Amino acid sequence: MSTQTAVAAQEQDAWEPRILVFCCNWCSYAGADLAGVSRLQMPPNFLVIRTMCSARVDVEFVLEAFAKGADGVLVAGCHPADCHYIGGNYRTRRRIALLRMLLEQYGFDPERLRLEWISASEGEKFQKTMVEFTETIKDIGPNPIKEE
């Protein structure tokens, strides 16, 4: 192994995913909070941004996160039929489906963007999602935009 590839391999091993999580104020943020106060164990690789609705997560927010090097983005909202604003989450899921198609065209693994319905009482689901998603992102590897 050349020194260069050895260094590169070392850097890869040192790499830890950086994940951005958008949580809707009414359900998922409370769910994340519950996971926290219940002291459920989660990987420390994510940052949470609270938005008033999952539909408040503009496409631009997600694109900017990836453009700035986020390795994964999770958008979490209320279950279908539970949206505080009646239909925000329906718009979110259409948008995320389309956005994943767009990200794929840009060459990204669309698994880097995930949508999950998490209610206020689902601390465990939040924990499970974060464990799983962190694993997924570890598997996919670093955001390739950082090497451009």
Next chain:
Amino acid sequence: MSDKIKIAQYWAASCGGCDVALLDIDERILGVAELADIVFWPIAVDTKLKDVEALPDGYITATLFNGAIRNSENEYVAKLLRQKSKIMVAFGSCACFGGIPGLANITYADDIMDYVYNKTPSMDNPEGILPLVEYHAPEGDLELPEMYDTVKTLEDFVEVDYFMPGCPPTVDRINEFLDAVEKHVKEGAPLPPKGAVIASEKTLCDECGRKKEYRKLERVYLPHELDEIDPELCLLDQGIICMGPATRAGCGAKCVNVSQPCRGCFGPTSAALDHGGSMLSALASIFKVDESETKLSEEQIVELMSHIKDPLGTFYEYTMPVGLIKRAVREKRRSKA
């Protein structure tokens, strides 16, 4: 020496349509000749680059630069003309936002070379010879411009004074700009503020005369999939993807007036971060939401959105190089242990 103003026009990575648009200003072009000396315009007058190199700095009053920056020659001429010009205008969508050539950012220079010189069915190149940037022949040294991986805009390389979007800019906007320059030169009237976009601050929907019903869509159609297009009704209301809500007005609603959807050549308004992203949000939001929605599975939603065949090509037809994500990436998936 004549006291006329000096104009230059140059084409970088472009299709030539912008040059034709300038010729299209009809008899006004004669007025331009009265008002201005054309010092450099490869498509129309025979001046060489070395003549431009010999000019004093700031000698040219205004350069109308069309085309994106795609290779080292485009970059060199852009920098040269900037140095020799008082006013630099990004002329046309390619110069402003990368335009259609900017869609090349979906691929890489080496892939393009490989396709063109090795994989094209009609190509016979057993030794896999690719063009070189330099070649030392016994008769002398030969050079070719270097093709870049990423298509960029004029502003990525030099300071730009005015942006004139459009593919190509419309005659009205060109005339408006020439009037302003003429008034400035003859009467000392102030020029538009530096950095101005020679278009409107509103969106195209504001300028478009079609009736808006704000219908909720069940699916989208390509214009040819409909038997008839209602000439009065908003195209989005008819299920045709029209970039009007995300696009800057100023063209006079040229395409929508003839029942063709806007493809976004005037680029985003100054309020938008990302042209394609804002259109994607708008489109996803106008799909119908009703009681049956709870019953739709995630797969059905994906299926529904797959009616939009090519989101990147549709939403970023003219603006990929100025989007938040400016070019395609290559994933190196780690091995699944």
